[in-house]
Amino acid sequence: MSQISQLAVTSPGKIVLIVMDGLGGLPHPETGKTELETAQTPHLDKLAKEGICGMSEPLGPGLTPGSGPGHLGLFGYDPFAFVIGRGILEALGIDFPLEKGDIAARGNFCTVDNKGVITDRRAGRISTEVCTKLCEELGGINFPGVKALVAPVEGHRFLLVLRGASLNPDLADSDPQQVGVAPKEVAALSREAEATAAVVNSWIGKARGVLADHHPANMVVLRGFARLPHLPSMGESYKLNPVAIATYPMYRGLARLVGMKVVDCGRSVEDQFAALAKHYAGHDFLFLHIKKTDTAGEDGDFQRKVKAIEEVDAALPRVVDLKPDVIVVTGDHSTPAVMKAHSWHPVPFLLHSPLCRPDDVAEFSERACSKGALGRFPALDIMPLALAHAQKLAKFGA
Amino acid sequence: MSQISQLAVTSPGKIVLIVMDGLGGLPHPETGKTELETAQTPHLDKLAKEGICGMSEPLGPGLTPGSGPGHLGLFGYDPFAFVIGRGILEALGIDFPLEKGDIAARGNFCTVDNKGVITDRRAGRISTEVCTKLCEELGGINFPGVKALVAPVEGHRFLLVLRGASLNPDLADSDPQQVGVAPKEVAALSREAEATAAVVNSWIGKARGVLADHHPANMVVLRGFARLPHLPSMGESYKLNPVAIATYPMYRGLARLVGMKVVDCGRSVEDQFAALAKHYAGHDFLFLHIKKTDTAGEDGDFQRKVKAIEEVDAALPRVVDLKPDVIVVTGDHSTPAVMKAHSWHPVPFLLHSPLCRPDDVAEFSERACSKGALGRFPALDIMPLALAHAQKLAKFGA
Numbered sequence: 001m002s003q004i005s006q007l008a009v010t011s012p013g014k015i016v017l018i019v020m021d022g023l024g025g026l027p028h029p030e031t032g033k034t035e036l037e038t039a040q041t042p043h044l045d046k047l048a049k050e051g052i053c054g055m056s057e058p059l060g061p062g063l064t065p066g067s068g069p070g071h072l073g074l075f076g077y078d079p080f081a082f083v084i085g086r087g088i089l090e091a092l093g094i095d096f097p098l099e100k101g102d103i104a105a106r107g108n109f110c111t112v113d114n115k116g117v118i119t120d121r122r123a124g125r126i127s128t129e130v131c132t133k134l135c136e137e138l139g140g141i142n143f144p145g146v147k148a149l150v151a152p153v154e155g156h157r158f159l160l161v162l163r164g165a166s167l168n169p170d171l172a173d174s175d176p177q178q179v180g181v182a183p184k185e186v187a188a189l190s191r192e193a194e195a196t197a198a199v200v201n202s203w204i205g206k207a208r209g210v211l212a213d214h215h216p217a218n219m220v221v222l223r224g225f226a227r228l229p230h231l232p233s234m235g236e237s238y239k240l241n242p243v244a245i246a247t248y249p250m251y252r253g254l255a256r257l258v259g260m261k262v263v264d265c266g267r268s269v270e271d272q273f274a275a276l277a278k279h280y281a282g283h284d285f286l287f288l289h290i291k292k293t294d295t296a297g298e299d300g301d302f303q304r305k306v307k308a309i310e311e312v313d314a315a316l317p318r319v320v321d322l323k324p325d326v327i328v329v330t331g332d333h334s335t336p337a338v339m340k341a342h343s344w345h346p347v348p349f350l351l352h353s354p355l356c357r358p359d360d361v362a363e364f365s366e367r368a369c370s371k372g373a374l375g376r377f378p379a380l381d382i383m384p385l386a387l388a389h390a391q392k393l394a395k396f397g398a
Numbered sequence: 399m400s401q402i403s404q405l406a407v408t409s410p411g412k413i414v415l416i417v418m419d420g421l422g423g424l425p426h427p428e429t430g431k432t433e434l435e436t437a438q439t440p441h442l443d444k445l446a447k448e449g450i451c452g453m454s455e456p457l458g459p460g461l462t463p464g465s466g467p468g469h470l471g472l473f474g475y476d477p478f479a480f481v482i483g484r485g486i487l488e489a490l491g492i493d494f495p496l497e498k499g500d501i502a503a504r505g506n507f508c509t510v511d512n513k514g515v516i517t518d519r520r521a522g523r524i525s526t527e528v529c530t531k532l533c534e535e536l537g538g539i540n541f542p543g544v545k546a547l548v549a550p551v552e553g554h555r556f557l558l559v560l561r562g563a564s565l566n567p568d569l570a571d572s573d574p575q576q577v578g579v580a581p582k583e584v585a586a587l588s589r590e591a592e593a594t595a596a597v598v599n600s601w602i603g604k605a606r607g608v609l610a611d612h613h614p615a616n617m618v619v620l621r622g623f624a625r626l627p628h629l630p631s632m633g634e635s636y637k638l639n640p641v642a643i644a645t646y647p648m649y650r651g652l653a654r655l656v657g658m659k660v661v662d663c664g665r666s667v668e669d670q671f672a673a674l675a676k677h678y679a680g681h682d683f684l685f686l687h688i689k690k691t692d693t694a695g696e697d698g699d700f701q702r703k704v705k706a707i708e709e710v711d712a713a714l715p716r717v718v719d720l721k722p723d724v725i726v727v728t729g730d731h732s733t734p735a736v737m738k739a740h741s742w743h744p745v746p747f748l749l750h751s752p753l754c755r756p757d758d759v760a761e762f763s764e765r766a767c768s769k770g771a772l773g774r775f776p777a778l779d780i781m782p783l784a785l786a787h788a789q790k791l792a793k794f795g796a
Contacts, residue, residue, distance in 0.1 A: 024755075026755055060779075061779035062781075062782030062783045062786035062787075062791055063405070063786070063794055064786070064794065065794055065795060067795075069795035079794070079795065083795065084795070085796065089796060342793055343753075343786075344786040344791070345755050367757065367771075370757055376775070
């Protein structure tokens with residue numbers, strides 16, 4: 001990245017990066033076609049035909065990225081060098097005013113039986129309103145020297161932030177990620193974190209007391225303890241004025257962490273594309289994040305993922321009509337519906353620009369992009385490619 | 399590898415790695431087809447069609463691997479970081495009880511004329527019985543402070559192990575690898591190895607005396623001086639329970655060195671596949687090594703290499719019927735019959751798994767695999783890919 005930063009120059013060129021979360025798929029057992037191969041995508045196919053295609057490898061062969069590393073790679077940050085804990089992502093996503101040294105964790109309200117065994121990891125998916133009330137009650141738990149701040153996220157999800165001197169995030173999860181067992185004691189993963197582990201376990205004990213009468217949300221599990229890392233801003237690194245159009249908290253948080261302006265927009269795909277058009281004049285890098293492809297994949301709903309892709313395709317002319325110098329369409333990782341999970345498979349990628357050298361790919365799909373001129377390449381190459389095609393990278397050497 | 403180790407998890411998934419040694423070839427001048435393209439391989443073609451293909455690059459463009467580096471890469475060990483001398487491989491292959499600090503070298507009995515010039519590098523391919531007797535005689539050579547242990551390997555091949563304080567393996571070969579010249583003095587490649595070089599040269603002088611009346615085995619040549627390196631075990635690194643089914647000593651030794659269990663089996667391809675089936679239940683990683691493809695290539699016997707490939711193809715249903723989660727078929731390097739030697743050409747690769755994303759390759763051959771979705775990729779990627787498809791790698795990051 002530092003090499004790219006040294007070559008980055010300001011230019012009038014505009015880049016639109018459209019990320020369909022979890023875009024890559026696997027063939028449906030009946031048709032032999034992936035979600036993207038099944039979807040009717042005339043506009044994406046046209047871009048693929050006019051552009052240059054390939055398969056993006058988020059972390060490397062065989063490696064499955066979480067959402068954080070998947071996006072960092074797209075933005076040009078080495079995901080192995082910049083590790084962002086889940087708790088920090090959640091905090092950023094709800095605009096929580098983190099302070100230096102804060103420790104954040106992602107919390108779930110859950111249901112436990114009278115033996116303390118988890119029977120529902122999502123407390124019957126309580127509403128955000130209920131979550132908000134419960135968070136207020138938990139906010140009353142106090143310790144000498146440590147503030148424990150609790151904020152609702154969405155549904156059964158909340159954020160715990162510990163603020164105080166000498167706190168250490170080197171802690172294991174209490175969330176066992178399964179039902180039928182009790183939440184775990186939070187273990188310190190280093191000697192320096194032992195005092196913090198004691199505070200967290202004490203907080204959990206008190207939280208259990210506060211929630212005792214709030215069935216189904218009668219317990220909490222915590223995971224992803226982390227501290228705010230320092231990431232250089234995209235604006236400074238690439239001499240860009242970037243904006244993010246994303247609806248899901250975590251991606252908004254991540255975009256903010258790399259220095260993007262995060263704007264408000266409606267939740268539908270159409271709303272998002274409208275927001276992009278609205279903010280087009282003021283920015284030269286526009287990141288549009290579509291969540292529903294991933295959600296459908298995680299739910300194992302092949303057809304819903306197909307529909308989500310088609311919805312993006314239908315909205316695409318709004319972007320094309322703006323004539324950006326570069327349009328990139330890809331995903332942060334694959335989420336094949338048949339696996340109901342993120343996977344390691346590389347992700348279809350297209351770059352459309354008057355300055356690209358088109359290949360023979362005439363369709364936006366896994367199989368077609370595999371034959372594209374970019375081949376299988378690291379996601380970290382995406383930013384340099386986009387910047388170059390927007391004439392934002394100077395020549396190296398005389 | 400350490401990154402992969404950190405993500406490795408135990409799963410019920412099973413991986414079968416079939417290595418046809420020296421698999422890659424070059425076109426026959428008359429037909430324009432390689433050995434693999436000439437062979438009738440309906441079962442391999444079916445796996446290629448259902449699976450994902452590419453070309454594995456053992457060391458990198460233009461680099462020709464020996465058997466050690468070729469296999470280390472397949473197992474996920476960087477061949478440039480873990481250098482294993484020939485002598486050590488020979489020692490491991492015959493189960494020689496090496497001790498820490500031992501220096502091992504591969505020896506050949508050879509024939510020299512009365513001027514000391516080599517006339518036959520393999521001493522007329524003496525039998526293993528003769529070799530064994532000669533080794534016993536050589537075992538009588540003694541030095542103060544240094545033990546010189548001699549063990550037969552097979553035919554004209556033997557092992558020399560030096561045991562003592564302060565020995566150093568930084569020695570050049572005495573084997574000139576050609577006839578018409580005399581064996582070389584063993585040169586020290588560093589000052590620290592000078593004393594050891596003197597011991598070795600003294601040993602060679604005495605060996606010449608012992609062998610004087612044993613024509614055609616009236617001299618020895620030595621190569622591949624080396625000391626035992628430390629390699630992390632595959633079992634620990636990948637959380638696997640691996641087993642090797644190999645007949646040729648060196649590959650058995652190599653498998654043992656990376657912590658595989660090495661089982662006994664008959665020498666035919668059919669025997670080897672039967673052994674695989676027998677040990678299938680107790681292991682989740684099964685490495686099957688076929689030597690005869692390489693031997694035929696080294697002998698320049700195009701048609702014999704074709705037959706060897708067809709023999710493996712015919713035995714393949716035995717593996718397919720076990721329904722492993724992952725079947726990988728590839729080679730450790732190319733040994734084109736027209737070159738009669740290892741070469742740098744990349745090696746056809748196929749990965750078959752219910753979770754792979756098939757490409758358009760419908761045939762297992764150099765030309766077809768070159769168009770596969772994996773493209774041309776480093777052999778070091780094979781283990782992460784195999785582990786991922788057997789669901790043995792956890793997600794990285796939140």
